[in-house]
Amino acid sequence: MTDLTRLTAVETAVAIRDREVSATEVTQAHLDRIAAVDGQVHAFLHVDPEGALDTARRVDAGELSGPLAGVPLGLKDVVVQKGVPTTVGSKILEGWRPPYDATVVKRLREAGVVILGKTNMDEFAMGSSTEHSAYGPTHNPWDLSRIPGGSGGGSAAAVAAYEAPLAIGTDTGGSIRQPAAVTGTVGVKPTYGGVSRYGLVAFSSSLDQAGPCARTVMDAALLHEAIAGYDPADSTSIPSPVPPVVEAARQADVSGLTIGVVRELSGEGYQAGVQQRFEEAVETLTELGAKVVEVSCPHFVYAMPAYYLIAPSEASSNLARFDSVRYGLRVGDDGERSLEEVMSLTRAQGFGAEVKRRIILGTYALSSGYYDAYYGQAQKVRTLITRDFTAAFQQADVLVSPTTPTVAFPLGERLDDPLAMYLADLATIPSNLYGGPAMSLPAGLSEGLPVGLQIMAPTMRDDLLYRVGAAFEAARPAPVPPLSWEA
Ligand code: GLN
Numbered sequence: 001m002t003d004l005t006r007l008t009a010v011e012t013a014v015a016i017r018d019r020e021v022s023a024t025e026v027t028q029a030h031l032d033r034i035a036a037v038d039g040q041v042h043a044f045l046h047v048d049p050e051g052a053l054d055t056a057r058r059v060d061a062g063e064l065s066g067p068l069a070g071v072p073l074g075l076k077d078v079v080v081q082k083g084v085p086t087t088v089g090s091k092i093l094e095g096w097r098p099p100y101d102a103t104v105v106k107r108l109r110e111a112g113v114v115i116l117g118k119t120n121m122d123e124f125a126m127g128s129s130t131e132h133s134a135y136g137p138t139h140n141p142w143d144l145s146r147i148p149g150g151s152g153g154g155s156a157a158a159v160a161a162y163e164a165p166l167a168i169g170t171d172t173g174g175s176i177r178q179p180a181a182v183t184g185t186v187g188v189k190p191t192y193g194g195v196s197r198y199g200l201v202a203f204s205s206s207l208d209q210a211g212p213c214a215r216t217v218m219d220a221a222l223l224h225e226a227i228a229g230y231d232p233a234d235s236t237s238i239p240s241p242v243p244p245v246v247e248a249a250r251q252a253d254v255s256g257l258t259i260g261v262v263r264e265l266s267g268e269g270y271q272a273g274v275q276q277r278f279e280e281a282v283e284t285l286t287e288l289g290a291k292v293v294e295v296s297c298p299h300f301v302y303a304m305p306a307y308y309l310i311a312p313s314e315a316s317s318n319l320a321r322f323d324s325v326r327y328g329l330r331v332g333d334d335g336e337r338s339l340e341e342v343m344s345l346t347r348a349q350g351f352g353a354e355v356k357r358r359i360i361l362g363t364y365a366l367s368s369g370y371y372d373a374y375y376g377q378a379q380k381v382r383t384l385i386t387r388d389f390t391a392a393f394q395q396a397d398v399l400v401s402p403t404t405p406t407v408a409f410p411l412g413e414r415l416d417d418p419l420a421m422y423l424a425d426l427a428t429i430p431s432n433l434y435g436g437p438a439m440s441l442p443a444g445l446s447e448g449l450p451v452g453l454q455i456m457a458p459t460m461r462d463d464l465l466y467r468v469g470a471a472f473e474a475a476r477p478a479p480v481p482p483l484s485w486e487a
Contacts (some may be wrong), residue, residue: 004029005162009071009219012165016059016070023059023070027052027114030072034116034163040485042138043148043158045077046085047117055114064112067222067246073108074158074167077118078125078151079210080199081105088201089123089133089151092350093328102199103231104168104210111226116164120154123352124319125175125203127151128424131415132354139411140183142449142481146408149179149424155213156183160481166223167213172204173307174403174428176211177440181403181452184442184479186220186469187213189428191459192435193238195224196231204314205236207307207432215478217441217469221249224462240460248463252470255289259468260396264300265427265454271406273446278402281443281453284475285400285468295395297388302381303430304422309365309378310433315355316362322350357418382433389434393458398468401427403440403452431456439465442478450479 004026007015015021031049038044052072059070080086080098082105087093101109108115122132130138130153140148141161148157155167156179169176171189180187188211195210202208212223228242259282266278286292324330324346325339332345351359365374392399405426414420431438436459443453453472457464 005033007165008216009068009165009214009222012071013068023056023114024053026070027056027072030116030164037161037486038163040139040144041141041157041161041163042136043074043119043154043161043163044117045087045089045120045135045154048084048115051084052114052116055109055112059112064110066111066226068226069112070114071166072114072116072164074117074119074155074164075105075115076152076155076167076169077121078170078201079104079168080201081115081118084118086118086201087135088125089121089135090350090352090355091134091329092322092346096328100199103196103233104227105199107227113166113226119152119158119167122151123355124201124315125151125170125172126315126354126358128174128178128421129411129414130154131411132352134352137411140408141483142184142408144485146410146449147182149182149408151175152179152213156180156185156187159183159185159213159215161483165215166219168210168227169213170200170208170210171432172207172311173432174425176213177403177428177438177452177454178424180213180440182408182450184450184481185213185215186217186439186441187211188220188224188439188465189431189437190224190228190462191238191437193236194242194437194460194462195228196234196237198231198233202318204311205318206314207311217466217473218249221245221466238460243460243463245463245466248466249470251467252474254285254468254471257398257468258291258293258396259285260293260295260392260399262300262392262399262401263294263296264298265401269405269426270402271446274402274404274406274451277444277446277451278453281472281476282400284472288471288475293396295392295399297392297430299381299384299388300430303385303433304426306378306381306385306433307429308361308422309374310382312358312362313365313375314362316359316366319355319359322347354418385430386434389430389436389458398464399456401454403427403454407446407449407451427454435459437462437465439469441469441473443476445479
């Protein structure tokens with residue numbers, strides 16, 4: 001019998017619909033797979049076999065249907081699911097069980113998608129390696145001694161290690177795309193406002209966006225369509241129809257499109273092997289019939305500094321809610337200490353070093369006397385970056401770059417060097433500041449490790465990512481991980 005964990009989401013859904021296999025069997029196969037390999041990969045923080053099998057049974061009973069009914073999925077632990085522990089990779093939320101479902105979860109449930117459990121991540125989604133998780137790092141299935149990217153390394157690793165064909169990630173500065181690049185999977189950050197943020201634990205509200213992780217472009221498109229769309233519960237949700245991403249993935253054709261190579265997002269600072277794969281990818285797109293031009297986005301070089309003022313500023317405000325009173329951890333509440341002392345002890349123990357660094361950075365950038373010089377200045381840079389995108393999209397339909405400057409680096413290598421860690425998102429941050437959609441998909445190997453191609457599109461043209469991505473994928477199929485560590 002075929003190994004059910006090796007099927008794509010599309011193949012799985014079709015097999016279930018045609019009654020070749022039951023959703024319960026598919027779910028059990030993935031639960032078994034998690035039990036067999038997650039001790040080594042550590043993609044999951046919490047597995048929910050009862051919840052998963054319950055959904056599967058409802059699909060088998062014909063109560064739930066749709067294009068992804070019965071397909072298993074890993075949910076990044078930043079998305080709340082009613083009654084299921086949600087930690088956001090932090091000790092401060094240990095033991096918290098949310099009383100409601102995020103809109104994304106509600107849509108997945110209605111679609112009959114089987115949520116297997118919660119995936120590992122850097123604490124509060126701050127990081128590029130999952131090493132800032134309070135529950136230990138995730139390991140890259142291509143090489144267990146290397147990082148799976150972050151913050152959504154658990155979601156990407158789960159998909160790469162065949163623990164789930166699909167996963168949900170969130171991307172504030174690259175946390176879906178960078179993990180996708182270094183694990184050889186497909187990851188998409190939708191247009192800001194395209195997917196509801198209701199029920200996402202907020203990091204940086206003007207940047208956070210949930211999106212799909214998958215092994216194929218079509219699988220990502222189906223998941224994208226399942227979770228996207230207007231939601232009155234999110235004030236920044238866009239009240240227009242979801243771009244036709246599944247249709248675009250089916251179209252898989254670049255002819256007539258102009259593709260812009262962003263001068264500032266390759267070359268110096270990018271590993272030779274990454275640069276080489278990128279140039280080959282551009283060649284492939286040319287062969288497929290696209291017109292390729294070079295575009296310049298001069299302010300992109302300031303994207304990272306602007307991000308590291310804006311994101312921590314918003315985080316310092318958002319994370320104030322973890323006050324020892326409303327959620328999770330409470331330290332030192334002995335009846336003698338003041339509320340302020342308990343708050344301070346709780347936050348000192350509950351937050352890890354990177355989260356504290358961001359809170360301090362953001363509080364400083366917002367403080368009176370510095371606000372204009374830091375936060376205000378960063379917002380102006382954000383506007384200039386948006387203008388760069390607008391100008392570039394007059395010359396090209398989509399833009400391309402390597403997703404990351406390097407392949408997966410060894411665990412531990414950048415832990416003592418925050419700046420080196422931040423550099424992993426050099427090429428992904430601009431799309432977050434602008435709000436447009438972007439995809440990372442596999443573009444071959446360097447030193448035996450995956451390299452990602454990034455495609456960026458104008459806001460609400462998520463369909464273009466899938467059209468170009470699917471064409472590229474058909475010409476250059478994704479490499480398959482050797483998984484040589486498996487017994
Ligand atoms: N790595 C970036 C950061 O640490 C982006 C994180 C994200 O997208 N959540 O902020």
